[in-house]
Amino acid sequence: MTSKEIAVRAVVTFWNDPDQVPFDLVLDRPLPTSTLDPRVAACTNHRVACDCREAVHAEDLHEARGERDLLLGALRDELAGxxxxxxxxxxxxxxxxxxxxxxxxxxxxxxxxxxxxxxxxxxxxxxxx
Structure with missing residues (x-):
């Protein structure tokens, strides 16, 4: 019997220059998407791109996109016609x-x-x- 599950790789892509080939960094696990991730509480060695900073950045990004979508939806509703x-x-x-x-x-x-x-x-x- 074969498995129908597909393993999704966690990859971060770096583009230093648009003319260069992008560099993919394969992660051993996905980055945290919110501060509720247990890795955030366990983070003790704060550095650039550590788990807690990635989680805060992801939350800020999701909140900003949500606010933008709410604003654009209200504009579309009010200005329909x-x-x-x-x-x-x-x-x-x-x-x-x-x-x-x-x-x-x-x-x-x-x-x-x-x-x-x-x-x-x-x-x-x-x-x-």
Missing amino acids: HATRAYTALGERDEQAECKCSGCQIVRRLPFYIGGYVITTRTSTRDAP
């Missing part, structure tokens, strides 16, 4: 057709937000009223 970004049929930005509410103005300043957009029928700004 708004013309956050508007473009002409030729693909040019149509600032007159964009929503002018505070939420849309804030979102237009965020480079990572993907919100609603509309394509207007105007082909140039000369057609604007």
